[in-house]
Amino acid sequence: EMVAASAGAVSLVVIGGSLAGLPLRGNKNLAALATLGKLLIHPALVALVAAGFMLTGLLDIAPEIRAALILSAAMPMFATYTIFAQAKGQEGAASLASLASTVLAYFTLNALLWLLT
Numbered sequence: 001e002m003v004a005a006s007a008g009a010v011s012l013v014v015i016g017g018s019l020a021g022l023p024l025r026g027n028k029n030l031a032a033l034a035t036l037g038k039l040l041i042h043p044a045l046v047a048l049v050a051a052g053f054m055l056t057g058l059l060d061i062a063p064e065i066r067a068a069l070i071l072s073a074a075m076p077m078f079a080t081y082t083i084f085a086q087a088k089g090q091e092g093a094a095s096l097a098s099l100a101s102t103v104l105a106y107f108t109l110n111a112l113l114w115l116l117t
Helices: 003-018 029-058 063-073 080-086 093-117
Strands: none
Touching: 029 063, 029 093, 063 093, 080 093
């Protein structure tokens, strides 16, 4: 129970540690597009695909599972995102996008929780 209770705080420390050495300078437009895509477009596409499966009768998804799928898609980016971006020289934009998606996910996840319940 103690490990489960501390998981949120530990994850924030890990994200902060991974961003600490990276510059927060880069292509702001690219960072904004990546953040928007991750927090809004990705969950919307997952919701559309789940609705399409349900409407066509290919898959019967319980409402709780559908909500979990959408919320999982709306989670902020993993810290590995910045590692992969370093190979392309976009670590600045990736760190901006990672920081922005982590901060803004507070609002988007709460909004989705409100809409899905």
